[in-house]
Amino acid sequence: MALTEEEITSRISDEDVEFYHENGYLIVHNALSTDEIETLRNETTSICRGDRGDVGNLPDMTPTDSDEEVNERVLCIHMIHKISPIMNDALAHPVMAETLTRIIGPNVKCMQSMLFIKASGKPGQAWHQDEIYIPTRDRSLTGGWIALDDATTENGCLWIIPGSHKRGILWPQRVQHDNRFDCAHETFRFPYSDEDAIPVEVEAGAIVFFNGYLLHRSLPNRTESGFRRVLVNHYMSAESLLPWHNPGEGERMATADHREIIMISGEDPYAYKGTIQNGHAHVRSTGEGGCGDGRQNLKS
Numbered sequence: 317m318a319l320t321e322e323e324i325t326s327r328i329s330d331e332d333v334e335f336y337h338e339n340g341y342l343i344v345h346n347a348l349s350t351d352e353i354e355t356l357r358n359e360t361t362s363i364c365r366g367d368r369g370d371v372g373n374l375p376d377m378t379p380t381d382s383d384e385e386v387n388e389r390v391l392c393i394h395m396i397h398k399i400s401p402i403m404n405d406a407l408a409h410p411v412m413a414e415t416l417t418r419i420i421g422p423n424v425k426c427m428q429s430m431l432f433i434k435a436s437g438k439p440g441q442a443w444h445q446d447e448i449y450i451p452t453r454d455r456s457l458t459g460g461w462i463a464l465d466d467a468t469t470e471n472g473c474l475w476i477i478p479g480s481h482k483r484g485i486l487w488p489q490r491v492q493h494d495n496r497f498d499c500a501h502e503t504f505r506f507p508y509s510d511e512d513a514i515p516v517e518v519e520a521g522a523i524v525f526f527n528g529y530l531l532h533r534s535l536p537n538r539t540e541s542g543f544r545r546v547l548v549n550h551y552m553s554a555e556s557l558l559p560w561h562n563p564g565e566g567e568r569m570a571t572a573d574h575r576e577i578i579m580i581s582g583e584d585p586y587a588y589k590g591t592i593q594n595g596h597a598h599v600r601s602t603g604e605g606g607c608g609d610g611r612q613n614l615k616s
């Protein structure tokens with residue numbers, strides 16, 4: 317059943333907001349209902365079958381393939397909201413929007429979505445910070461990670477280093493060859509060890525919010541069968557420019573502003589520029605995880 321407005325606003329306390337700023341993450345339990353989760357899982361299968369239209373790099377599927385088989389063939393689809401009205405609606409789910417306005421500010425925009433399916437045996441993502449890929453001007457980048465399955469250490473939940481966002485430093489990256497991870501690069505030379513990391517085990521329906529400077533990774537799905545599905549969207553303050561792609565002709569880096577955005581809440585101070593809609597849903601190529609080679613756009 318959908319939450320009432322009062323139930324939504326009372327979900328996030330001042331202490332929660334303080335916790336987020338102090339630790340760089342916040343878990344909101346039971347943000348989505350069982351029905352909403354089921355709808356997103358079914359939509360995932362329809363997208364993998366190609367029923368929602370063209371998804372770049374989607375492996376061949378046949379109508380006789382089982383739901384399990386079609387889901388197993390895909391690790392991660394970027395810009396999933398472009399192809400699915402259901403995924404698009406989830407960008408501004410009431411609990412998502414309410415929490416974002418509390419931790420970012422009244423004006424919030426979204427620029428990206430990723431659907432991780434991560435079947436048993438599939439790899440995780442090495443240590444990284446999301447602002448390396450999606451740079452904001454005001455360090456407001458925030459991930460909204462919606463668990464579509466219970467996420468556990470066994471099936472490859474998120475691991476984070478609490479407080480690692482606070483200094484606002486982007487640590488360097490290097491090539492990595494650890495096949496536990498689906499990415500060519502990892503962040504390193506940061507003053508923390510794996511022992512400082514904590515697993516973020518959550519039940520399906522929870523949303524994990526995390527800061528774009530927070531060091532995080534995920535490990536492979538080591539279960540015998542099943543999935544660790546998550547829809548993760550990225551948001552930022554609408555006041556900040558988004559220098560995500562190379563500056564256009566005659567444009568300076570200082571004024572670069574990628575306008576493929578969706579307003580989630582409040583006002584867009586740059587509405588006079590209009591928006592663009594060029595991106596399309598595509599399966600991420602192997603080795604191009606959220607910890608890739610420093611090319612801009614790796615997360616788009």
Ligand SMILES: O=C(O)CCC(=O)C(=O)O
Binds near residue numbers: 441459474546
């Ligand atoms: O959930 C995962 O496996 C990784 C998510 C992630 O790294 C991200 O959203 O930046």
